[in-house]
Amino acid sequence: MKNTKNDRRSQRTRQLLTTALLELMLEKNYDSITVQDIIDRANVGRSTFYAHYLDKEDLLTSQFEEVGRHLGEVAYQDGYILFPTLKVFQHTQENHHLYKALVWGKGIEVIFKAFEAHLNAHLEAELRHKLGERSSPIPLPIVTHYITGAFLTLLKWWLDNNMPVTPEKMDAYFRQLVTPSIQSALNIEF
Amino acid sequence: MKNTKNDRRSQRTRQLLTTALLELMLEKNYDSITVQDIIDRANVGRSTFYAHYLDKEDLLTSQFEEVGRHLGEVAYQDGYILFPTLKVFQHTQENHHLYKALVWGKGIEVIFKAFEAHLNAHLEAELRHKLGERSSPIPLPIVTHYITGAFLTLLKWWLDNNMPVTPEKMDAYFRQLVTPSIQSALNIEF
DNA sequence: CTACAAATCGAACAAAGTGTTCATTATCGA
């Protein structure tokens, strides 16, 4: 098939561009990175870049939205209530070079947005299920945003400070903080 | 004094520029706003703009960092532990036109960063005071970031959704969620 | 091996925006 051939070549080009952008984000501010920088680093022709992406922003988001979605899905592959936060902390530590680049640049915002959306959706569904017939005294979107907001802020803080404690400790701290809130707010045990 | 005269003129010019930027942010994406747009709207000469600010970013941050600091200070003028969140919700609602512009643009990030720094610092100091000699089972920075992260996320969510509940209700929800956490985590009563 | 189609290359281009310079004009206090 022709598809195979085209796809492989194109895919490799996209990979080169993504890698180049990531490398550059480790070196300098995202806003000051030009398309020229990226294609120089990636050894890719100017017109090729624009054949694949609309602009620099497009390269950033199209790649990293996927990462965010992926994170959201991984986080939910088990039936946890309050999702497996430990996994996320661990995954973040293992790939912290990637995430440092994202924190430095503004890529992290894109990922977090996609991640947050997933977390909120799943969390709301699970809480609703757990509640059953009872209604929540606090609107569920408020509860879910409260939880994901706190979680992502801690995750970012942890990264910014070069992960001063282990993922296991972070997870324990987070759960210690969030559990009583949910229990008392929704009268749910878990 | 000459200062008075200069200051007044300069100040007025800066005001014009800030207002123009705010208006423009209501109309279109921050990144697509040019310096030309701003000075046209403000009826200010090009060179005047650059006499006051380094670039567009500088205009944004120098003005809005102040807003963030101001918010942080206002929030602490009473001796609350867990700062007067209600006031912040109310203030946000009263000035929601301003904040909508900021949410739409990316100005909100700048403000939140400055605001968050203040909240964290004050919160940590107060919690430490409240703890006295006892040491916290959870590192205080983690507690404070947990709280401010959750708070700012809820504040943003509330704005994004056009403030579907009253400031009083938001405040009550937030406190209901966060109070048990802190009590159980730090053994503090308040 | 050859032929072919798809992907890449890179030079050239117009367009837009940036930040600076400087001679000129407006403003306001003394």
Place this chain on the structure above:
DNA sequence: TCGATAATGAACACTTTGTTCGATTTGTAG
């Protein structure tokens, strides 16, 4: 009215953007 300071805006060199297009490379089907 004078003088200092601020604002003006045209002109400038420079950077970046996104597009076009003919030449070139690459991988595969036959």
